Amino acid sequence: MAGSNPTSSGYIQHHLQNLTFGYHPDNGLSFAHNAQQAADMGFWAIHVDTMLWSIICGVVFLFVFRKAAKAASSGVPSGLQNMVEMLVEFVDSSVKETFHGKSKLIAPLSLTIFCWIFLMNLLDLVPVDWIPELAKRIGTDFFGADPHHVFFRIVPTTDINATFGMSLSVFALIIYYSIRMKGLSGFIGELTLHPFSSSNKLAQLILIPVNLLLELVTLLAKPVSLALRLFGNLYAGELIFILIALLGLWQLPLHFAWATFHILIIVLQAFIFMMLTIVYLSQASEEH
């Protein structure tokens, strides 16, 4: 438990606050000292902890895979190469089952999504106080910060910015593939001429706004649901870890139980994000 926080709600709030760096109207370029200041910074602020840990995860993923890729040969694989090949084959077969077009991007994209999200989610299993406490020590000892003002959340996927960052990138790809495969007119036609269509020109004209509304909702629901599903699962998991951490000695068995269950969630959520990305992209690139 963070000893410097007297109340449970303070402890929880402290744990759910990102380390935010940005331009504050009063303080200038600085780290936010509390949630209010972070909110005041508006859009032009950055969550340093989210960025740092997500990039660490990505670099670890790419480092490990690059190492295996360099050593990859058609001989008998061993250890690391085995694991990497297993993952690559798993992703490759998932992509081939769902996406029937030809694309050099989709399979590596799926692999990156799966491994990156998995590693970021994995940070959720690190006991909730370890790294924030370490950050607090470093912050106060080396930078002279007030311990109450050092926030540090290490799980990037519990930050909605991270999940939306990914899902919006996927959304951009969905639109790109739709336009590339069907042409701009085909894409617009898909948005306006389905699901209701009529041979009567006037009736069709009336139906266009209805179709557009329905299809836009369908389209926009994709990135939103992708981002919120991952965020919601991990945020809730994190919150439960924090609540368990408040229980004193009882936290030991409970933490173990929840962590065990959480292993399932982190893999599952990474897989779901990957599978849905493939499905959305295959929908985007197929004619109806």
Add this chain to the structure above:
Amino acid sequence: MNLNLTIIGQSIAFAVFVWFCMKYVWPPVTKALYERQKKIEDGLNAASHAEQKLEEANQQAEQTLRESRDEAAKILEQARTRSNQMIEEAREQARAEGERMVANARSEIEQEINRAKEDLRSQVSALAIAGAERVLESSVDEQSHREMLNKLAAEL
């Protein structure tokens, strides 16, 4: 939980990671996988090919074995006939030889007998003449009686 610049930073990081993965991770690994698949396929093909060849070789060997066994049996049979034939021939020859020898011996004996008869004949006539000469004391006209005595000897 504010939406802020992080979202853009995350998107950029994501794009960079995907690009790196697409460029430097995916191709070598899939290439290695493909190559291994090909290798295994080739190996399996070679194995089944070899199996087939072995089967063929076995059949060939069996065939050869069967042929040589037949050959051997044939040769054996031939040898047996040949030996029988030879024995038969030898027996035949031996018998012919024996008969010939017997015939020779017989003719020789006959000649011997004839010669002995001839001898006897000539000696008998001389003896008879000598005997008669003694008996008669007087000389008998050898010329006139020889003819008669010769006739007598031929009758012997």
